[in-house]
Amino acid sequence: MRHEQLGLTNEQVLEMYRYMLLSRKVDEKMWLLNRAGKIPFVVSCQGQEATQVGTAYALDREKDWLCPYYRDLAMVLLFGQTAKDQMLSAFAKEGDPNSGGRQMPNHFGDRRFRILSGSSPVTTQVLHAAGVAYAGKITGENPVVLTSCGEGSSNQGDWHEALNFAGVHKLPVVFLVENNLYAISVPLNKQLAGENVAARGQGYGMPGIRVDGNDVFEVYEVMKQAVERARKGEGPTLIEAVSYRLTPHSSDDDDLAYRTREEVEEAKQKDGLFVLEKYIDEHELWTDEIKEAMKQEIDTEITEAIKFAEAAPHPDPADLSKHVFAR
Amino acid sequence: MRHEQLGLTNEQVLEMYRYMLLSRKVDEKMWLLNRAGKIPFVVSCQGQEATQVGTAYALDREKDWLCPYYRDLAMVLLFGQTAKDQMLSAFAKEGDPNSGGRQMPNHFGDRRFRILSGSSPVTTQVLHAAGVAYAGKITGENPVVLTSCGEGSSNQGDWHEALNFAGVHKLPVVFLVENNLYAISVPLNKQLAGENVAARGQGYGMPGIRVDGNDVFEVYEVMKQAVERARKGEGPTLIEAVSYRLTPHSSDDDDLAYRTREEVEEAKQKDGLFVLEKYIDEHELWTDEIKEAMKQEIDTEITEAIKFAEAAPHPDPADLSKHVFAR
Amino acid sequence: MPVISYIDAITEAMREEMGRDKRVFVLGEDVGVRGGVFRATNGLIELYGEDRVLDTPLTESAIVGVGVGAAAYGLRPIAEIQFADFIMPAINQIISEASKMRYRSNGTWECPMVIRAPYGGGIHGALYHSQSVEALFTGVPGLKIVAPSTPYDVKGLLLSSIRDNDPVLFFEHKKLYRFIKDEVPETEYTIPIGKADVKREGSDVTVITYGLMVHYTLEAAKKLAEEGVDVHVLDLRTLIPLDKGAVLEATKKTGKVLIVHEDNKTSGFGAEVAAVIAEEAFFDLDAPVGRLCSPDVPSMPYNSKLEKAFMLNPEKIAVAIRELAEL
Amino acid sequence: MPVISYIDAITEAMREEMGRDKRVFVLGEDVGVRGGVFRATNGLIELYGEDRVLDTPLTESAIVGVGVGAAAYGLRPIAEIQFADFIMPAINQIISEASKMRYRSNGTWECPMVIRAPYGGGIHGALYHSQSVEALFTGVPGLKIVAPSTPYDVKGLLLSSIRDNDPVLFFEHKKLYRFIKDEVPETEYTIPIGKADVKREGSDVTVITYGLMVHYTLEAAKKLAEEGVDVHVLDLRTLIPLDKGAVLEATKKTGKVLIVHEDNKTSGFGAEVAAVIAEEAFFDLDAPVGRLCSPDVPSMPYNSKLEKAFMLNPEKIAVAIRELAEL
C-alpha cells in the first residue's frame, strides 16, 4: 500500500485524516458562526488540508519552525494548537494564543510551537523564514523552517528576495506555495506568467517541485525529501502544491462573481479530504465504528471549544496600550 | 565575416566601434576631471560598452524606449545624447538635458529620445518599463522597451514583479541584466543563488538567454531576436550579458579592498572594446587613417564638450523650488 | 439631484471620466470582473474592457511602478490599493519615483496618476485593514493628498485628481463607503484640490478635521449646540497642499482649536496643522491647540471592545470640545 | 580619553557589543570585506567572521525581513541600510512587521533589532543620497527613533539601541561621520533612549534641534552671543519616544522657541515638537513657535549652488534666531 511504501503506519494515516477532518470541521463551524452573526470574519483552509497535513507531517514538530499563512489551519493544529485556540481567536478573546484577540482569525503565531506571528500583508513571512533559518544556522541549532503562501503572493517582491537569500546561504527552508488557482478573483493566467510556480526554483539554485496538493501522500513524500535535504545542509526547496479553494476567498467574498458553481462542484470531487477517506475505506484501515467515533470526537471537541470561547473573557480595554514597547 | 552574417555593413561596425570608443573616452575623461577636483562624482560604463552598443543597435532608435541604468552611457549616446550632454550633467549645469543639474551624472532621462528619467534606488525603472510597454500596447503604438540593470539589482523585489507583469501581458519589453560580477564589493556567489540570472526567465514564461557581454556581435544577435519577438507581440525576453566592471564601482570606491589587481588586469584582456578593435584590424575594415581620424574626432568632441560645459551657466538658485508640481 | 452613497460617487467619477478621456485607465487587484473588493470599480470592465480595467497580479509595487511608466508614456492611471495598509510595498515607487519624477527631470517628465486607497477603521478590520496611513506621505513634497468626507466632495475631488498633472494619493474612508448618502449632481463638476470646506459655522470652538471624523464631529456639534456650545467645523478635504488660509481663518473665528483625526496622535497630520497655527496664528489663539486622536498604538485591534476603545466617537469628541470651550 | 570621530564611535560600539554579546550580528550591503561604503563596519568581519558580518544581496526588504526573523529567533541583528534614501523598499517590513510584532502577538513575540541608516545632505549626494527620512517613521508606534549628533552620544545611544528589546531606527548624519571628533570613553557606557540633552544653556531663545543642525545651531549661537543674544540649545538625540519633559522645560526657559531641522518643513518632525509645545506649554510661550527647515522640495539637488540654497547653515539659523529674539 502507498502509505506503507512511504513508511507511514495505519495509525499515522488515521491521524492524518483526523487532522484534516478536524480542520475542515472547525472551518465549517466558523462559517456557521459567521452567518449567525457571532463572529465577524472567516478565512478558510477548505480544500487545502491535504497539502497542509502532508507538509506538517514531514516536519519535526518538536523542533522545526513554521512561518505559515492564513489558510494553514491544519498545519498549526498538527503543530499543537487546538480547536479551542481557533475559537478563542475567532471570538477575539483574551485567551487567543495568537494575539489575545488583537488580530483576525487565522493570523497564526504561537511561541509554544515555534509558529512565528504573521500579519495580513501577504508574503512578508517568507523573508522571516529565511531570517529564522539563518539564525538557526549560525547558532548551530539548525531547525528546518517551513513557510507557505498562496500562488498569488508568490509574485510579491519579498518572495523573490527570500528565495534568493535562502538559496545563496543554502538555508534549511522549505518554501511551500499553495496554488489554489485564484488570488481572490484573479485567475492563474492573470497572476502568473508561467502558470507554474515551481519553474522558478531553478532561478534560485534550488529544486522546484510541483505536486498534487489534494494527495496527502504525494505532498508528504516530496516534503519529506525537501526536509531531509534541508536537514543535511543542502539548502532550500520550492514546492508548489496545486489544489483548489472550496470556499469563497473569505466571509466577505462572493466567489460566484468570478467562477461558476460547476467549477467549484468539479473541484469538490477532487477534494483531498474526500480522496483520503476513500483510500482509508478501500484499504479498510478503519471500521465504521472507529470512523464514527472519530467524527463524534471531533464534533464534541469543536462544540466544547465554541462553548468555551463564547464564554471566555474579552481582553480588558485598558490593555489597549499594552505591548507597544517592552516596558 | 561575422558581422555580415548578422546583416551589418562595414560602416555599421565602425559606427559601433565609434560609439564604444566615445563612451569609453567620455568616461575616462570624467575620472580625470574628478581626480582634478572639477566634478564630485563619476560612475562608469567601462567594460560594458559592447553590451550597451550591441543592445541599442538592435532597437529602433526612432521609436523604441529606454529605461536604462546608470552605466548605460553607450546606450544613451546611441539614442541621441552627446558628449556635451554628458559633460553638462557631470558639471551639473543648467543645460543638462537629464535633470538640469539636479541629479548625479549618469541618471539618464531625455524626452527627446524616449529615455525615461531614472533615479538612484536600483531596479525601480524595470517596473516603469513594463508600464511604458503596457501603455504602448493598449494605445496600439507598440514601441519596444529596453530596460537594464546590474545583476545585483536583479535580486530586488521590483525586478521579480516587473518580469512577472510583463510575462503575464506578453509585453514588448527586453529585460537586460548587465552582469559585471560585482555589486559594489559583493561577488556573484554572495548575491545570486544560481550564478545565472538567465535561468530565471523560465519562471516568468519567457526565454532567458546568457551572452558574452564583451562580444558586441553576440549581444546584437540575441538582442535582435528579442526585439523581433517583442515587435511581433510574442512577449518579453530576459537577456543576461556577462562582462566586467573595469573601474571601481564609482569615484567613491576603492575596488582593491575586494578584488585583486590581477583579476582586473585579466578582465582587461577580454574588454569588448579591445576585442572589437582587434576584429576590425584583422578584417581590415578600416585604414590606419580612418582609425586615427576617428580617435582624433572623438578627442576633439570631448575636449569641446568639457570646455562648453565648464563655461555653461549654473542653474539659478531661485529655481530650487521649481517643478515640485505642475504649476 | 440623485442621492447616492460615497462609494457610488467614486464609481461614477471614474466611469464618467473614463468615458470622457481615453487616457484614463484603472489597475489593481480584483478591480476587473470582481469590480473591486469594495465594488468601487463595479461595472467598469463591462464598459471599458479588460485593457482599461486591469486586474493586476498581487503586487503593489508593480501596480504603482507600472502606473508610473504608463503615466510617463502619457496615460492617466488610477491605481487601486486594495486596503491602504497594503500600500507599504509600493512606498518606494511612490516616494522615490512618482513624487520626484517632475522635479528630478527638471520638469521634462511627469507623473499624472491617482492612487486610490481605502483607509480607516471601525469595521472589524483589525490591525491591517484599519490603518490611517496618510501621515506617511504628507511630508513628501511632490505628492498631493486628498481625503474627502462626503459623496459630493469625493466625486468632485476624484475628478480633479484624475485631471491633475501630478501624482495624487486619494484616501477613501472605507467606513464612509456605505455609511452616508448625499445629493450628487449628475452633471459634470469638480472641486479644486487644496480647498478646505466649512462644514458647520460656529463661534465658540473650532474643530479642524477630515474623513470619517467630520461626521462624528458634526454629530458632537449638534449635541453641544443643545448645551449652548457653538462649534465651527472645518473639513480639510485636501491634506496636501494644506489650505492654510482656511486653517488660519477658522482659528481666528473662535480662538480655540481642536484638531481631530482617527490616525494616532504622534506625528499624525494634526501635528502639522497645529504647528502651522502655532507659528502663523499664535496671536489669534485664546487657548492651547488641542489634538484629539487615536492612541499611539500600532493599529486598532480586532476585538470589538478594543476597537471601540481605540476609535474616536462623537461622545469622545464632545468631551474634548466641551473642555476646550470651558477653558 | 581618546578623541575619535563620529563614525569611529559607531564602529566601536558595534565592535564592543559584538564581543560582549554573541547574539549581535551585522547585515547589509558591502558591510563585510568592504567594511561598508562609509567604513562603519570596518574591521568587523576580520574579528567576527562572515556569518556575523553578513554581506547581503542588494535587497533592502530582505535585509530587514531577514532581520525580523532572526530577531524573533533570539538574535540581535544590526541591519545597515546603505543610504537612508534606500530604506523605502524595506518600509513594509519595518512598518507592517518590525513595529507591530510585539503588539500583534500580545507581547509573545518581539523584534529587538537596530536598523542603521546614514541620512542627510550637504555632501553632493543629490536627490537620492541626501534625504532626511526620519519623519516617515516618527508616526509609527512601535518604533524607536534615534538621531544623535556627537561621537559621545552616538556611541552611548548605539549601545542602548542594540540592547533595547524593540526595533530601533538609528539615523546617522553622514556629514557628521568625519566632520567632528570628540572625547569618547573606552570604558563601557550607555545613554538612555528617550533623553534629550541641553547642548548650550541660554536665556533668550530656545532652539530645539537634532543631527547636523545641532552643530550649525551652536555655531550660530556663538556668533549671536557676541551680539548679546543668549541661545538655549536642546539636542533631542532621540525623536521617539520624544523627551517631552525636556521640550517643555526648554520652552519655559525662554518662552521663545525655534525648531530647526534639515528635513523639509511640512510634516517634518518639527511639526510634532511644535504641536506638543502648542498644546502643553502654550501659556509659557511669548512668541509664535518658529520652524526653520529645508524647503518643501523633493530633495536637495546635485548642483552645488542648488544644494547650498537648499541646506540650512549657521547664517540662516542665526537670522531666524535673531528675528525671534527681537519679537
Ligand SMILES: Cc1ncc(C[n+]2csc(CCOP(=O)(O)OP(=O)(O)O)c2C)c(N)n1
Ligand atoms: C500586500 C497585500 N496586498 C493585498 C492583500 C489583500 N489580499 C488578501 S489575500 C489576497 C489574495 C491572495 O491570493 P493567494 O496568494 O493566491 O492566496 P489564497 O488566498 O488564494 O490562498 C489579497 C489580494 C494583502 N493581504 N496583502
Ligand SMILES: Cc1ncc(C[n+]2csc(CCOP(=O)(O)OP(=O)(O)O)c2C)c(N)n1
Ligand atoms: C535600493 C538601493 N540600494 C542600494 C543602493 C546603493 N548601490 C548603488 S549601486 C549598488 C550595486 C549595484 O550592483 P549591480 O546591480 O550589480 O550593478 P553594477 O553597479 O555592478 O553595474 C548599490 C548597492 C542603491 N542605489 N539602491
Ligand SMILES: [Mg+2]
Ligand atoms: Mg491562491
Ligand SMILES: [Mg+2]
Ligand atoms: Mg554588478
